[in-house]
Amino acid sequence: MNTLDEYIRAAIQERKLQNTYRSLSVNPLLTDFASNDYLGFTRNKSIHSFEHESPVQSIGGGGSRLITGNTFEYEELEKKIARFHKAEASLIFNTGYMANVGLLQAIAQRGDTIVYDELCHASIRDGIRLSFANAFAFAHNNLKGLEKKLKVAKGKISVVTESVYSMDGDVAPLLEIVKLCEKFRASLIVDEAHATGIYGKNGEGLVVELGIEQKVFARVVTFGKALGCHGATVLGSQHLIGFLVNFSRPFIYTTALPHTSIIAIDRAYSELMASKNKINELHQKIHYFKSLTQNISEKIIPSTSPIQALIIGHIEKTKQIAKRIREQGFLVKEILSPTVPKGSERIRICIHVFNTENEILELANILNNELTLSEIVVHA
Numbered sequence: 550m551n552t553l554d555e556y557i558r559a560a561i562q563e564r565k566l567q568n569t570y571r572s573l574s575v576n577p578l579l580t581d582f583a584s585n586d587y588l589g590f591t592r593n594k595s596i597h598s599f600e601h602e603s604p605v606q607s608i609g610g611g612g613s614r615l616i617t618g619n620t621f622e623y624e625e626l627e628k629k630i631a632r633f634h635k636a637e638a639s640l641i642f643n644t645g646y647m648a649n650v651g652l653l654q655a656i657a658q659r660g661d662t663i664v665y666d667e668l669c670h671a672s673i674r675d676g677i678r679l680s681f682a683n684a685f686a687f688a689h690n691n692l693k694g695l696e697k698k699l700k701v702a703k704g705k706i707s708v709v710t711e712s713v714y715s716m717d718g719d720v721a722p723l724l725e726i727v728k729l730c731e732k733f734r735a736s737l738i739v740d741e742a743h744a745t746g747i748y749g750k751n752g753e754g755l756v757v758e759l760g761i762e763q764k765v766f767a768r769v770v771t772f773g774k775a776l777g778c779h780g781a782t783v784l785g786s787q788h789l790i791g792f793l794v795n796f797s798r799p800f801i802y803t804t805a806l807p808h809t810s811i812i813a814i815d816r817a818y819s820e821l822m823a824s825k826n827k828i829n830e831l832h833q834k835i836h837y838f839k840s841l842t843q844n845i846s847e848k849i850i851p852s853t854s855p856i857q858a859l860i861i862g863h864i865e866k867t868k869q870i871a872k873r874i875r876e877q878g879f880l881v882k883e884i885l886s887p888t889v890p891k892g893s894e895r896i897r898i899c900i901h902v903f904n905t906e907n908e909i910l911e912l913a914n915i916l917n918n919e920l921t922l923s924e925i926v927v928h929a
């Protein structure tokens with residue numbers, strides 16, 4: 550029997566052998582084509598400056614929401630968020646990871662079934678695991694696959710999807726998924742992390758854009774992407790929120806967000822409400838990037854979102870290409886297995902509203918050159 554230390558050393562060694570060992574690094578100051586800050590809100594001083602806020606209450610939340618951490622501002626923000634997303638109610642969690650875990654862990658019990666898209670985020674999978682429910686993954690965005698799993702589902706049935714997939718950038722066929730959920734009396738949960746600020750007239754998300762907010766059981770919206778802050782919310786009925794306050798362990802047993810976070814999230818929502826033009830401009834820039842990469846479009850997962858995934862399909866090659874792009878001044882990140890399936894290693898490019906046309910053009914030229922180069926190398 551190995552000791553724990555031997556196990557850890559062996560696991561690290563295995564990762565290194567696979568060439569997928571992760572380590573932390575501080576990003577150099579390059580042109581950002583990697584962050585989820587799609588609308589540039591992390592750079593917005595009117596959201597993040599507290600100079601004129603006096604006195605700003607302590608950074609420490611002081612206790613959990615149920616003990617001493619709750620405030621009038623927290624509750625007002627939840628009401629504002631619910632109205633904006635056309636939901637009955639909202640409950641803020643400290644992160645999107647905790648919102649997914651806290652929602653899924655609480656709503657499903659042994660004997661229930663959760664059916665989820667195979668590309669769902671790690672936080673969704675971890676929440677499902679903690680719930681003890683039966684879990685079936687269906688092939689990515691595959692409605693037949695989903696229906697097949699729903700036919701054998703037992704107990705209370707939930708279906709979980711993202712509206713925009715974080716590593717692929719494509720959107721889920723939510724209208725069709727809603728129909729299947731109705732047919733099988735399943736409750737639909739949609740993670741809108743990467744759709745918030747992008748879809749819907751004012752960035753309310755894909756669910757509002759499609760007008761299906763009444764048909765979705767719960768949504769998870771995160772504040773760490775387009776909103777440029779930190780934290781997340783579950784949107785749903787009043788009684789779902791009441792239930793989570795009672796049964797969601799990641800909500801109950803943690804210190805509330807600092808007051809400054811609540812102020813920043815509140816300001817970010819106000820900013821989003823006035824960002825129609827910015828959202829339109831972002832979509833124009835995404836369109837511009839796609840028009841410039843038409844020659845290599847079969848390597849890019851079809852996507853109308855800011856996330857454009859350039860599939861390389863080889864670990865070392867992906868790392869090398871990303872490194873060369875960074876050396877030319879553009880911050881892009883390689884995404885390797887096990888974060889994405891083996892053989893689908895990729896460079897994840899995020900388009901932002903603050904990326905200039907010239908920067909997008911330069912990046913597209915580099916990508917076109919790199920891919921032509923790598924084709925030549927592969928065929929040589």
Ligand SMILES: Cc1ncc(COP(=O)(O)O)c(C=O)c1O
Pocket residue numbers: 644645646647649670672711715740742743771772773779780781
């Ligand atoms: C789809 C999805 N859901 C949830 C999360 C977690 O959000 P957070 O970063 O707020 O924990 C992420 C972010 O990585 C995500 O991409």
